[in-house]
Amino acid sequence: MAEKIRLLVVDDHPVVRAGLRMLLSAQSDMEVVGEASNGATAVERALELKPDVVVMDLKMGGMDGLAATREIVGRLSQTKVVVLTMHSDEEYLRQALDAGATGYVLKEAVDTEIAVAIRVVQRGEVFLYPSFTRVLVGDLIQTEEMDDSSEQDGYGLLSDREKEVLRLVALGDTNREIAERLFLSVRTVETYRARLMEKLNLKSRGELVRYALRKGIRPDELGDS
């Protein structure tokens, strides 16, 4: 029989630790070699035990799971980390992956997925909770769509007034502020804005700002005037 996967279980809730120990010990190819209830202890125990996989809760008192993950992965090249959390928020996933975790399991699926995840990361692969994969792919597609939009350039078609209105809208001025600055009525500003957006084929303020940034019409970083 092959060597068992040596595990370190990190969670600040004793009931969860106990459950995990029970669940994982039932797997014939796994062995829980240690437990920790917070990030700092987790790093200590990991350095001491050099486990194959650490099952890590994301949020704990004191040093949090993210920092502990970063530390462990940074110092023990052979040790993998599976994050076990209640948070389905994609932001936590990004952070966890950024910290060096290669597995991400939600607590609601712990019984069916944790053992699978441990085996997958042990092989050097990545295990993500299935619904996340869709999220990440969707992100890629969306980002590409955005970058493709409105490259046609009608800047030369704009009048001086329209250019000025474009710049001020991109800076985040209200229509009233623009009207006061240019000695126009609010209505006229609205008209200029509608016309320039049509000429530049811009659909929203977001596109307008992006356009202005790309063309250098407004700086990337604004200090308050």
Added chain:
Amino acid sequence: MKTRKYYRSLRFKITVGLLLAVVAILAISSYLRYVSFRELLIGSLALSAASPEQIIQAQLAAYVRGRLILSAVSVAVIVIISELMMSEMVIGRLGRFLRAVKQVGRGNLEARVTVEGDDEIAELAEAFNRMTEELQREAEKLSTLNTLAVTLGQSLDLEDVMRTALDEVLELMGLGAGWINVQDEQGEKSRIVASRGLPQAAALAHAHCVWNRGICADVLDSGQPRVFRGERQHPCPASEHLEEEGLVFHACLPLKSKGRVLGVMSLAGVPSTNPWMFAEDSLDTLTAIGRQIGMAIESASLYEELHQKEVLRRQLLEREITLREKERKRIARELHDQTGQRLTSIIMTLGLLEEPISTPEAQRHVQDLRNMAAQVLKEIRNVALHLRPSVLDDLGLLAALRHYLKGYQNRYRLLVDFQALGLDGKRLPPDVETALFRVTQQALTNVARHAQAQHVTVLLEDRGASVMLIVEDDGRGFDADRVMNTHPHEGNLGLYCMRERASLLGGTFTIESTPGTGTTVFVRIPLEGIESDGREDSTAGGG
């Protein structure tokens, strides 16, 4: 012009009338003389026997002609002289009178008519001069009150208003010293809210002066102004000290509003009296001044009250918002930490139970239980998220907004273009993050509910000294000015909440929308002066 024409025609008529009258009188008297002369002549001729009647007749005729010519010439001379005299006596004086009337009409109240002679015209002139003087005094009074009203309207700070009012009154009356006492709300104590030219000792004496005795008390009780015309008396404990400074107490005015005396203004000056103060009707003016200042006191204190209530309202609101967020956070954490972990443990235990159980029915039950527990865990997570997304506390505004927008887009099938500038890896003060998150939530909820928009943009920009949030849609819009100017009600409460959130952090909230043009919400919150210590407490964890 009209009057001049009238005088000219009058003069003409008088001249013609006089001329005719004189001619008629002379003609009659000449005829009478002629008759008596003829009788005399005939009588004397009868005595000296007969002479030719024709000769007499001719002599007589020649005499009458000469008489008539002489009469006519003298009449003409008389008429011309009397005409010149009339013209000087009546028309000339009336003309000067007219000029004075016109000057007064143009607003020159200094204009007077010189009184000549003792006829009716002179009487008229005197009456006119008296009237003009009266008018001048009234006008001065009005302008005093007007200047005062303008001054009083310039500020709502009690002491500020009282200081300027006092200065104004002293200057208008040419007085050197004065002070204003205002009663406290219970009407038990008074304090000097403004004073000018009041010697230190007098001020002290006055401050020690018990409110319920002395002249102040009289004025307070009666509500009537008191004016002292140089009498040697000590109506006020301060007056002895005033005298040392060469000042005398002149007047004490009640400052009234709606019949209630709110304070007293005391005026003093050098003994060489101010004529204005001692005019017969100065009391009326003083009363009017007192009333104006009284009303100013009332508005100032009402404003102060309003201001204090506003401060209190903001404090309560701030506390309410902070408490609500805190409570939501607490419940969300509780759900995560306690309930969530127990459910996790249950799921794991049930997962373990499944295998050793032999009967398929029991196995199915365990499976059901396990699924139910997983479902409850999911629901709890959503409830907690709805209460307060932990990602906001753990990872910050940017992460929280991204996460929220993802759910929003799925829920409403509406694509949101989200851009964050100058915020990468930065944390804003927790209050600011919470406020901006909640405002975005509210604004986007409004878009989903009302806007029927095609495009939605959320822009977040850190500009160093401030952070700016813009939420814009291209939906159907509404009359934002009208809605924001109506009192808070069901329909615009969300907008008010956003505005309050921003204003509690010293920021601004602007909404621009007209029907058909979409809606833009602008929020700007200053960051300077707010401590930016990154995240809130991240203790009490739990995954």
